Amino acid sequence: METKIFQADILDAARLIQQGKLVAFPTETVYGLGANALNEEAVKQVYQVKGRPSDNPLIVHVSSFEMVEQYAEDIPILMKPLVEAFWPGPLTLIVKGKKGVFPDCVTGGLATVAFRMPDNQKTLQLISQAGVPLVGPSANTSGKPSPTTAAHVYHDLKGKIAGILDDGATQIGVESTVLDLTSEDNIPMILRPGAVTRNDLEKVVGTVAIDQHLIKENEAPKAPGMKYKHYAPDTPVLIVEGSKEQWKEAISWATNNKKKVGIYVSQEIVDFLGTNDFIAVSFGKNTVENATRFLFAGLRELDGKNVDIIFAQAFPEELLGAAYMNRLKKAANQNFFKS
Structure with missing residues (x-):
């Protein structure tokens, strides 16, 4: 398979997404491996290309809060101020998903869905022109260091995906903060730290907890990047x-x-x-x-x-x-x- 590099021709990249193909996209954090989040076969390709365990849920990337409202239910009252403060940006929010919308390979079989609106104009245009939300795990071989340039993606996935939308090097360099809004006590919990810090979040919503639990290999995580060993090069x-x-x-x-x-x-x-x-x-x-x-x-x-x-x-x-x-x-x- 030829892997095309897209610069300004975003509509061509969006057409590939609509056809069920995989296109890596830039964000402010790392490059994501994009596929139509509503297309089960396309999402399964993401797991195959990355060599990623299928119990690991994927983040759904959207271009607006209205897109979240299409696919989520019982949206917590705390979500709106968080969206207003940090979207577009490096914050992923976990809420309850509508039944039967996303395939289990997106949610890891959970009733919850992780949503993020990335702070990158090319990718927001890609999502809008494709007309569907995109899954977007890091565009690399699973478990290895995440890609922060299109060249990193090409090194790992050349010949395995249809295209890469290139927008230079990322600005932050590590994945988004993941915040779970579905706890029974209504206290938001950080499942994965990122550039939006606990202090930042507490200024908006008050008390925020942190999950210190390290996921073992035989456990199913609620969010990506929670495994005990991850992001690792081959060299110790x-x-x-x-x-x-x-x-x-x-x-x-x-x-x-x-x-x-x-x-x-x-x-x-x-x-x-x-x-x-x-x-x-x-x-x-x-x-x-x-x-x-x-x-x-x-x-x-x-x-x-x-x-x-x-x-x-x-x-x-x-x-x-x-x-x-x-x-x-x-x-x-x-x-x-x-x-």
């Missing part, structure tokens, strides 16, 4: 936290064990180490925003450098750092470097 990853001296210890340990080392760090740490005993991918200025935006791209780049181990920089698990560390800890299978 260890997280390095603490002082700059801890980085020296990590590099020394690896080189003493004859391991070729890759590091994902700020330029400040690269400059401090001042050695050629590693291959570095720097995210530049030492901020969690930079670290988050380039995390998946950095892991992908180091994975292609034939290194034996990747060390990645930790950040405090607060605000955006919660989303960054959520992805990094899953990429590392929860493993930290211990001196």
Whole structure:
């Protein structure tokens, strides 16, 4: 199969969606693998192409709140202020779906549906012109680092999907916050942290809980990205936290064990180490925003450098750092470097 790259010809990409084919699309977070969410056969292709477990529900991408109203019922009163505050944007909202609308392969057999309106004009046009909501899991091989450029998608899925709508590199770099609005106590619960933080949400709706539960391989998650190990490159990853001296210890340990080392760090740490005993991918200025935006791209780049181990920089698990560390800890299978 030829995989076409679309730039401005969005109508052509929308026609492929209408024909039941798969088209990857850009968002502000990562690239999604698009298919008509109402077409069971098209959605099943998404699972096959990604190699994704079919018990893992998919996020339904819409171009308006009115589209949600077509497919959801008993919409909680909290949803409207959240939509007004954060849509379009990196927030996915789980609500009760209308029976018989979405196939089980979209919902994972659950009565709930996860909806998101992405903050990308090309993709909003794609959804509108296709006339249907789109599923949109990350457009990559399941479990591997998510794609943040069209080139990443092409690397993973060339010849497996009909097209890729290219809009350059994503701005945030990790998937959306997932907020469950269906709890019995009516307290919204974060199932997956993202760029919309708990603090942001509580300013709009009051108390918000966080699900700290790690889904095991034999459990069915309520939202994507909840598996214990996820976002992982082929190369083992260890997280390095603490002082700059801890980085020296990590590099020394690896080189003493004859391991070729890759590091994902700020330029400040690269400059401090001042050695050629590693291959570095720097995210530049030492901020969690930079670290988050380039995390998946950095892991992908180091994975292609034939290194034996990747060390990645930790950040405090607060605000955006919660989303960054959520992805990094899953990429590392929860493993930290211990001196």
